[in-house]
Amino acid sequence: MNNPYFDLLMWARGPGFDIALTILIGGLLLRVVEIVVLSRKKDLAKPKGSPVLQGLKTIFTRSVPRKGLIKEAPVTYIGGYIFHIGFAIAFLFLGAHIALIDDLIGIQWPEANKALIETAAALAVVALIALAWTRITNPVRRALTTFDDWLVWLLSILPLVTGYIAVNRIFGDGTLMMAIHMLSAEALMVAFPFTKLMHAVTFAMARYYNGSIQGRKGAES
Amino acid sequence: MTATLERGLNALREQIDAPVASFFTSCVSCGLCAEACIFYKETGDPELTPIHKLDLMRRVWSNEYTLFGRAKSMLGMGHKITEGDLTKWERLVYDSCTMCGRCTLVCPVGNDIAMMIRKMREGMSSSGHAPAELVGAAERHSDYGSPMGKLHTMLAAKIKAAEKETGIPIEMDKAGVDYLVLLSAQEIVEYSDVLPALARIFKKAGVTWTISNEGFEATNVGVQIGNRDIARNLVSMVVGAAEKLGVKGIISPECGHAYQALRWEGPNLIGRSYDFEVVHIIELLDRLAAQGKLKTKGKDHTRLTFHDPCQINRRGGINKEPRRLLDMVADNFIETEDAGTMNWCCGGGGGVGANDRAADLRFKAFNRKKRQFEGVGAEKVVTMCAYCHHTLDEQLELHNMDSIETQGLTEMIGEYLDDEA
Amino acid sequence: MADQPMLPELMKAHGISRRSFLKYCATLTSAMALPPMLAPKIAHALESARRPSVIWLSFQECTGCTESITRSYAPTIEDLIFNAISLDYHHTLQAASGHAAEAARKQAMEANWGEYLVVVDGSIPTKNEGYSCIAGISNVEMLKETAEGAAAIVAVGTCAAYGGIPHADPNPTGAVAVGDIVTDKPIINVPGCPPIPIVMTSVLAHFLTFGLPELDDLGRPKAFYGETIHDRCYRRPFYDKGKFAESFDDEGAKQGWCLYKLGCKGPTTRSVCATVKWNDGTSFPIQSGHPCLGCTEPDFWDNGGFYKPLSTPAGDYRKFAAAAVAGGAALGVAGGAIGRANKARAARAHETVDAHDLEKKS
Incomplete structure (x- = not known):
């Protein structure tokens, strides 16, 4: 006799994870290498500033919004920050996740307590709902929205919700919910190379290019 | 030779490089670029969202410069560009964009949207979709x-x-x-x-x-x-x-x-x-x-402000220089909100000023400058771009604000040059 | 069977007071998650129950389950309850062996046809009947034969319930669970490696008093397998606070922190270990500093390693990751090269224009 829930969990930990990891790493590398190989022409204009340094600097400084912009789109900005920070805390500081990262790359750091992680996750979920709301109500965001945006939204909220349910045994079998949580994260991994989730990696390239173009001219970025 | 759709697409193909690919890959369609765009802000028209103006180039990139997009195209799922698309995008790429680059500076993932508009215009012009006045x-x-x-x-x-x-x-x-x-x-x-x-x-x-x-x-x-x-x-x-x-x-x-x-x-x-x-x-x-080779005498006491030309400051890196010079010759110099790197465009650059079709958009866009000038009670506006100067003159008149004087900074320095020293 | 003593007489013989018997009944009641007012009913039922004939079959097993049920502080009440049944066949415990023993089994079956209880520990080999035989009778044959006249079967231990360790990959003997062979009789699974003694006796007590207990999807009595060990673990607060032992001898281990990172299967394991505990309520594995192995769950031997945290991949993902790195990079270079070729083709197709070529001339 088998426990179908545990079998699902083992599939998620075994073949499911292998498939997701393979697609994630392979697809991600494919897309990044594809961009790098495309390359750009050497800029022949004599630089006024330092393109390289400013490019590198912009990777970080662009995380801070321009003065006055937050009030123009408060939900997008604040919701965006809360989601990203909340998701990062929930992902990076739960003991089970640290054990996973440790297993993958052999590094670890201290865990946070459940109250903090759940607050972060809950805030991230609220932020996602607010962001979805503006996607529907804000004309600019509505016009830009494609299937990709909703898919990514769903794939981002699912691990947060299923993780919360699994840890707190809100409903369903604990083993089943843990399996579903893992599968939802694996869905996110699989979708990563094919969707705008790629920004989580290529933002650094885009910011670097932006900074280097501006930096060559001695302009701010 | 004549402009054709195919030559336009070819020109777009030539423009796509690693930065463009990284920009399109990174876009999360957050819409924040619109919040930086003078044309969107003053019209409220979501069509004028900067990143949307690049949609045709995005299609070329996706269909031809990504393996996934190529696969999709082969399955007949690629979104092709038609003559009708190009006609529709003229208004977005030429009439409602001065390539001022505010969007480039607010994009959270760092997309240089203004640079891509410049590239997209290569395709538009080669396909015969540039405004007649510019041609x-x-x-x-x-x-x-x-x-x-x-x-x-x-x-x-x-x-x-x-x-x-x-x-x-x-x-x-x-x-x-x-x-x-x-x-x-x-x-x-x-x-x-x-x-x-x-x-x-x-x-x-x-x-x-x-x-x-x-x-x-x-x-x-x-x-x-x-x-x-x-x-x-x-x-x-x-x-x-x-x-x-x-x-x-x-x-x-x-x-x-x-x-x-x-x-x-x-x-x-x-x-x-x-x-x-x-x-x-x-x-x-x-x-x-x-170097001490330029000396001035006397000061302008008018309540004056400075208009930063986008291509010289935001996209050119000349920011502190005009302010140091103004301080030499003016003692009632006041900055408008967002002055400097994030200054709002006059609405006439990038060929928009020469484009009759864009007259209404230009007028609406200038409302931003109008409010800013009124906000600081400016009696005079100094700038360092003759075309900004021209647009300021045109729009101040159209907005019944022609009591505000305009002047080029070089000319102003000349006015206060100390010929004796 | 009329000549066999009833329970009150046995108690007297063992020097057990009625008071401690009632206390035991209360314990059973609570262990079975029944309302406390049922305790007297259980006492009465046990006292007046006719001792049913029990045939205990041991197949591919390690005798751990029998050890667990018998090796306890003597004389325990569990032991006593066991005496309350008529254990007519148990080849580890009985004195007779070989054909004499088998004759006893046949006799017990005949005498109690349709009413006796079969307890099984150990899994049943199916690849080759010769892998495990008793007195020349293969396990499959003996099980089928014995089950035929049984009222119910209790599969004691994970081997009997789910195949257990013999069933572990690559399962050389083709070991299967009782439920895989017998499909037409009620089967109560009491998994565990071994099961907790009081759980075994409680299940028997329940069967004697109320008949079949309520079972979960895996055939386990819900009363004993309803909650996970993690739910009831005294170290749970450390899990919630994010305090984990990282190795068996670190400060966290000494402080008694959560063993999740050492591979504890508590969150996915349903058992009352954390509340009922072992050795007369003395301790249970987590309390003595070792992560739960998940022994009450099917395939626990193959569930990704005892010392791997539940949240870590169980497969050999590194070889996939390495292949993905190579494949992704190669595809990326190919994709980039196709892009560059496309761009070069566009550059070749580029016809230099001058300002008079910007209009469409028809």
Whole structure:
């Protein structure tokens, strides 16, 4: 006799994870290498500033919004920050996740307590709902929205919700919910190379290019 | 030869490189670029969202520059570009974008949207979708040396007038001088007071200069319309003149896109670095002031503010120089909100000012400047781009604000130049 | 069977007071998650129950389950309850062996046809009947034969319930669970490696008093397998606070922190270990510093390693990751090269224009 829930969990930990990891790493590398190989022409204009340094600097400084912009789109900005920070805390500081990262790359750091992680996750979920709301109500965001945006939204909220349910045994079998949580994260991994989730990696390239173009001219970025 | 859809698509293909690929890959469709765009903010039209203006180029990138997109195209799922798309996008790429680059600075993932608009215009122009006025200007510039036609006679007259006014001889086509001075057609036709100002400032500073009959026009319709072949020809005229005269440098005058064309795009258009320097006039004046070669006396007491030209400040990096110079000659200088790097565009740059179809958009966009000027109670607006200057004059009049005086910064420095010291 | 003593007499013989018997009944009641008012009923039922005949079959097993049920403080009440049944066949415990033992089994079956209880520990080999035989009778044959006249079967231990360790990959004997062979009789699974003694006796007590207990999807009595060990673990607060032992001898281990990172299967394991505990309520594995192995769950031997945290991948993902790095990079270079070729083709197709070529001329 088998426990179908545990079998699902083992599939998620075994073949499911292998498939997701393979697609994630392979697809991600494919897309990044594809961009790098495309390359750009050497800029022949004599630089006024330092393109390289400013490019590198912009990777970080662009995380801070321009003065006055937050009030123009408060939900997008604040919701965006809360989601990203909340998701990062929930992902990076739960003991089970640290054990996973440790297993993958052999590094670890201290865990946070459940109250903090759940607050972060809950805030991230609220932020996602607010962001979805503006996607529907804000004309600019509505016009830009494609299937990709909703898919990514769903794939981002699912691990947060299923993780919360699994840890707190809100409903369903604990083993089943843990399996579903893992599968939802694996869905996110699989979708990563094919969707705008790629920004989580290529933002650094885009910011670097932006900074280097501006930096060559001695302009701010 | 005639413009065709296929040539337009081909031109777009040529424009896609790693930065463009990284930008499209990174876009999360957050819509924050719209919050930075003067045309969206003043019209509320979501069609004018900056990143949306690039959708056709995004399709080319996706269909032809990504393996996944190629696979999708093969399955017939690629979104093809039609003639109708190009017609629709004219309004987005030319009429409602001055390539001011505010979007480029707010994009959270760092997409240089303005740079991509410049690239997208390559495809638009090659497919016959550039505004008629810009095409006409390009033809005149190519045929007669200036977007406003043949200005050689008028230039000669203005030089003569300046010589008369200042008593300083201005020698045309003089080899071996320090700088080749370029002018924008707008300055020759409308704001020629800059010439006597330059003559006096340079005489005082001991700078030698000349103007070339073969290449005096600083502007570059090729850069505005988005056509590198034309842009290359136009920039080559100037580079040829500078090299022939053996000058140490070219002075880019008070003109936004001219500075972009000469200083930043030029070497890449002709495929080699320059042996001479290209310096913006305000950069040079600031340098001369720092060296003690530029001294002023007296101050303007009017409540004045400064309008930053996008291509010179935000996209050109000249920010502190005009402010240092203004502090020398004005004691009631007040900055508007967002002044400096994030200044709002006048709404006339990037060819929008020449485009009749965009007149209404331009008018609406200027409401932003209007509120800003009213907000600080400005009596005078100083700028360092003749085309901004022109747009300010036009729009202040249309908005019944023509009590506000406008002036070019070079001219203003000339006005307060200490001729005695 | 009439000649066999009833429970009150046995208690007297063992020097057990009625008071401690009632206390035991209360314990059973609570262990079975029944309302406390049922305790007297259980006492009465046990006292008046006819001792049913029990046939205990041991197949591919380690005798751990029998050890667990018998090796306890003597004389325990569990032991006593066991005496309350008529264990007519148990080849580890009985004195007789070989054909004599088998004759006893046959006799017990005949005498109690349709009423006797079969207890099984150990899994049943199916690849080759010769892998495990008793008196020349293969396990499959003996199980089928014995089950035929049984009222119910209790599969004691994970081997009997789910195949257990013999069933572990690569399962050389083709070991299967009782439920895989017998499909027409009620089967109560009491998994565990071994099960907790009181759980075994409680299940028997329940069967004697109320009949079949309520079972979960895996055939386990819900009363004993309803909650996970993690739910009831005294170290749970450390899990919630994010305090984990990282190795068996670190400060966290000494402080008694959560063993999740050492591979504890508590969150996915249903058992009452954390509350009922072992050795007369003395301790249970987590309390003595070792992560739960998940022994009450099917396939626990193959569930990704005892010392691997539940949240870590169980497969050999590194070889996939390495292949993905190579494959992704190669595809990326190919994709980039196709892009560059496309761009070069566009550059070749580029016809230099001048300002007079910007209009569509028809």
